[in-house]
Amino acid sequence: MNSSVMAIILALCEAVRRGTPLLLGTTGEILNEKSGSLNLGVEGTMAVGAITGALLGLSTSNMFLALLGAFVGGMFCGLIYAFLTITLKANQNVTGLAITIFGGGLCMFVGETLKSTGKFPSYTTEFFAEITGGGIPLLKDIPYIGQLLFSYNALVYIAIVIALIVWIYITKTKSGLRMRAAGENPAAADSVGINVDAERYKNIVIGSGIMGLGGVYMALFINNGLWNTDWINGYGWIAVALVIFSNWSSARAIWGSYVFGLLLALKSRMPSLASAFPSVLSWSTAIPTEVFDALPFIVTMLVLIISSMRKNKNTGCPTGLGLNYFREER
């Protein structure tokens, strides 16, 4: 009994750990999309956040600097995206893809160069302890519940708080109202004196910063700060789909990310689950692990198919999504 409960809890913990970068990426993308920019550069933005954050964190052994570096790295990508799509009116999809390629390339270039010259910083023992440890003291020692709810590193909780703040910002404040207006119908927003470009710049840059945090999470907590040519590993693309899955609400994105986190966790946790519940899950041992690798992406595709099939006036999808705004267009 004990071991089977533990197997479930461990699987759920893994789901939360893997869901957190998705949540950060999704929250950032929601800020982008709600203000009218379909930023497909999540993957690249996360990669840049990962490399800047990880390098700064590993070389200084300071978690705060790691997060700051990641945020600034993400903002940098956001700024490029915003400048190209808003000021220069470039096509949003093409620009997003360019950011994805650029970010991935930059991360790879810096990482590989440092690795091959042997200068890639390695973590100190106390920093490693900070990465692998974490959790809320006392509370995390409660049996089962402590493990399930209070044993994570700080960024997991920060991600939830950010998602909730973004939700409140979008739905409950006037600033959020203005930003939604710029995303829904920029011409209407402009006609009442909302500075559409400023709204979009602001939200793209901050949203991209949040994506950057997701990137550094991938680098430090999923890959333990060890250089890996594919730190982000498609999580950014899942985040783009998660925005649709969570109907453009960052509060819904919280559990949405954990559902996808569970799908991602299955690969590593399935064997122990199978041995804990041999009667129900024994079939899973016959499935090659590649299937579990592909599972999140298959579900992502299903989500996209189902969501594009349903016709509902009440979706949170902004009407002006993906459209650049020219005031004098006719």
Add this chain to the structure above:
Amino acid sequence: MTNVVEIRNLTKTFGEVVANNKVRLDLRQGEILALLGENGSGKTTLMNMLSGIYHPDSGDIFIGGKKVVIHSPEEAKRLGIGMVHQHFKLIDTLTAADNIWMGTEYEPFHLDEKLAFADECNPCDSSDPAELRAQKFRRFKTRLKLRLYALKYKLGAFISGQPLKKSRFDRIDKITRDFGFELDSRKRVCDMAVSEKQTCEIIKVLFYGANILILDEPTAVLTTQEIQKLFATMRRMKERGCSIVIITHKLNEVLEISDRVAIMRKGEYITTVDTKDANEQILTELMVGEKVELHIDRPKTDFDRPLLEIRNLTVKNDEGSVAIDDMSFYIRGGEMLGVAGISGCGQKELCEAIAGLRKIESGEINHKGQSLIGLPPKKIIEMGISMSFIPEDRLGMGLAPSMSITDNMMLKTYSEGKFNPFVNRKKARERAKQLISALNIVTPSTETPVRRLSGGNVQKVLVGREIESSPNVIITAYPVRGLDINSSYAIYDILNEQKKNGVGILFVGEELDVMLALCDKIMVICHGKLMGVVHAEKATKEQLGLMMTGALDLKIENAKPYGIAKDSNITEKEAHDDKNE
């Protein structure tokens, strides 16, 4: 009376098109000024410059005697200029209140007033230099404190993002009541009727404190009754001291509502006349620059057998609800059948169903005895049925905005000469030239992208192309939507010409006056249901208005079905089968 707005020598060009050329305009305090002009005469462009959407190339604007430069809608708002656009600038997913609330500034701190008050409290008038210095220092301290407060206030508002409070609904409700409007501020825009949306727009600009109101074709989407309500509102606002500019093409409305009429022609200001000295003839001549015959013809023709018959047609709209409900009607050759109804009552779906663009749930569409059900649009066009639908944005259906007139002409004829893989651009250019001269289309060349033309000219291209293909049934929806008198008459003439040749015409229209004068019969739709078919000669506007709103149903009134021809091409058995289904 003083002028609140003076426009002097304003010029604006779009590429090679001169939209406004050295325009001048005066708007007096508390008057309703009608701005009249043909399509493409630059009325909307001028007003867009006043409201900060466009930036003039040269020229000056004076508001209240002071020269201003309006860079953005926000500045226009601050100057008290509010514009209700022809296409409403509202966000569908938000409530009425939020649509208005989103444009309000941070709760104003009134720094200037407070500074002035502080200065009053701290006079600097002592004759003793030491005392004066102390007074000056005290004043400086108070001013600094106030400025810091203002900064803190703004910063606080910025960081908190200003929570949306329930009280915003009350604030909007209050101004709604004050001005005597009716609007549910909690209703979302997507659930509103057109007139409600317009009310929302007007309240919006009033809430922002506008005293110069610009209404761009406000009556185009309203029913007769709603127009009267709008006019009453406008008169009330005038009494409160607002100055109003109204753009409209309908001369009867101009004469009814305005105090003065300013006339523009081809981007230039012509003159301003007092409404009481004007009549339709004078205005038209000023607008067009030449004498025009103001009479819509209705040539008598011999009606043929039924050409197109619709029996028990049911069609759903995009949202999946029933748009056309069990409707029957027919058109004979040489007959023009008008379709009247409030916008969105199913006209679009009906047109699309006939043209083969929309799935038919049940019923029968019959052309010269042959069923059209299930045929692809191309086949239907080949059978001689042409459709031209002018949507509200005028570009939505039928034309490719970024392509030139020539290329758009080819969209329907590219398949001529089946074995030639190349398009015949020369021939298309000839046709485009013919069209331009026949319909007086204002364009720099045949190769200008259609998007660059003004709305009315775009429309002429579309209608012209449809008639070009010599069909035997013409379905035309809002062919004169937003067109000026001259072009409208040109289009009526073209349609009448076709009618004389034995073509059956389905004319979906907006203006009842026009339909009563032009069509042979008028059928009225309300919420997708046929309310009855009347002879245009015998019908009145009031009767049609009642039918459009569903208050009068001739089917019930006269206890007989409408829309089934006695000499139908559909045999009795088929029709019978239909009913059994």
